[in-house]
Every structure is written in structure tokens, then in C-alpha cells.
Amino acid sequence: MIEIYTDGAASGNPGPGGYGAILRSGKHEKELSGGFRMTTNNRMELLAVIKGLEALKSPNQQVTIYSDSKYVVDAVEKKWVFGWVTKNFKDKKNKDLWMRFLQLYKLHQVKFTWIKGHNDHPENERCDRLAVAASQNKQNLAIDTFFEAERNKPTLL
Template sequence: MITVFTDAAASGNPGPSAAGVVIKQGTHFTEYSFFLGEYSNHEAEFLAVIRALELCKEQFPNEIISIRSDAKIVVDTMDQAFTKNQRFQPYVTMIQQLEPHFAMVFYKWIPEKQNKQADQLARKQLRNV
């Protein structure tokens, strides 16, 4: 199983945003950060998951992927595979299109204190813009 921690940071709502992704394979951690563009914080959180799944698609196809996020809205939405918010629907669709590349993808909400590494990556990337 591959464990993936995602987080996003935005300056403004919407505003410049960035994502941090930490991929854990066994005892090995790989860190990534991305500038996303102008998005709301919630949109950036969905985009962080999309970036993470794109990375995993290249590196770990057909694996079991556990996405860990402190963004409750993302975890709840993906657990239900549904959103009433039309603004989020394109992100949900993108994530759902990536999921078949894996044996299984599941989402788990974690407290912010357990997601510090991904948070720091996103914030650092945002500061460097």
C-alpha cells in the first residue's frame, strides 16, 4: 500500500495557491510541491489530490493508494463520490477518472497535526511564487 499525504495553501480566496504531496512507500518518503494558480482553498485541496494521483499513476499503477488529507470536504466528497457543489464537480470527475489506474483508492481524513509535512511543502511553494 502506498500512503499519500496531500495539503494545499492559498493566499486569498481565491488567490495564488500551491500543493504539497508526500508519498510514503514503506519507510521511504518522497516530497513534491506544485504551484497551482489562482484557486480557492477548497479547489486547491482537490487539485492536490489530483496531482498526487497523477504522480502515483506514473510510479505505482495498480497499487492500493491511501490518500490522507486534513481537508474534510475533499475526503467526505470522495468517500461519497458525489458533490452538490458545481464548482467542485470537475475536480471530482478528474479524480474519478484517475482511480481506475489503481487496485483501490481510499480517502482518510487526518488532523492537521498529522499532515505537517505536506502543509509545509505547500506553504513553502506558495512563498516562493
């Protein structure tokens, strides 16, 4: 059984953002984080889950993901994302990350548990600190290429 705790942050939304994740299996624990110069909170919430799943070394793991993001938890647990796929994500954001997530999701036995954010949950608070710190590390902020390309796309009149 593997537990993955996740959180995302963005200052300005959009603005500089980051993700944090803690993977736990028995007494083994690993922390992950990364930051981006321009992104959104929802993208970072979802990317934290993706990075956690990408860190798993073998398929068919039993995984519980703990997240304070209703956007992520409800999209999967209420099966909304599967309807979005059939409609090719029409009028939905973050298609690139959802498609990446779904590739990982099908490799494991994943369930989500929503936890209330900023409610003194130790792992959620730690993930929040990781995400915020990553978003503030100005020298190491990556480019969220898909987000920035979509954001800067010219609109047709």
C-alpha cells in the same frame, strides 16, 4: 501499499495557492508541491490528491490518502462526487479537477482517511509547509487556467 499525505493552501481564498503531497511506499518517500497565482483552498486540496495519484508508476495500487480536507474526503467516501457526475456537476465547483481525479481514482484501489489539520501530525504539517511555500514562490506561480477562466467569465443579466 502506498500512503499519500496531502494538503492545500490559498492565501485570500481565492488568492495565491499551493499544494503539497508526500508519497510513501515502504522506506521510499517522495515530496511534490506546486503553486498557482490565483486559486482556492479546495482546488489545492484536491489537486494535491491528483498530483499524488498521477505520480504512481503502475495501475491497480492499494493507496491510502490522508487529507485534512473534509471537502475532498467526504465527497469521495460518502460518494457525493458520483452523484455530482450524474448531474454533470450542476451547481458544483471544480468540475475540471473532479473529472481528472475520477480518471485516476478508477485506476487504483483508493481509500481516504481524514486527519485533523494543524494538529501536529508530522506528514500533514510537512504537506502544509510545502503548500504554503509553493504558494509564496512568486517567480514560479503557474496559472490555474480553468479557475481563472471561470472566475473571469462575463455574467449574463
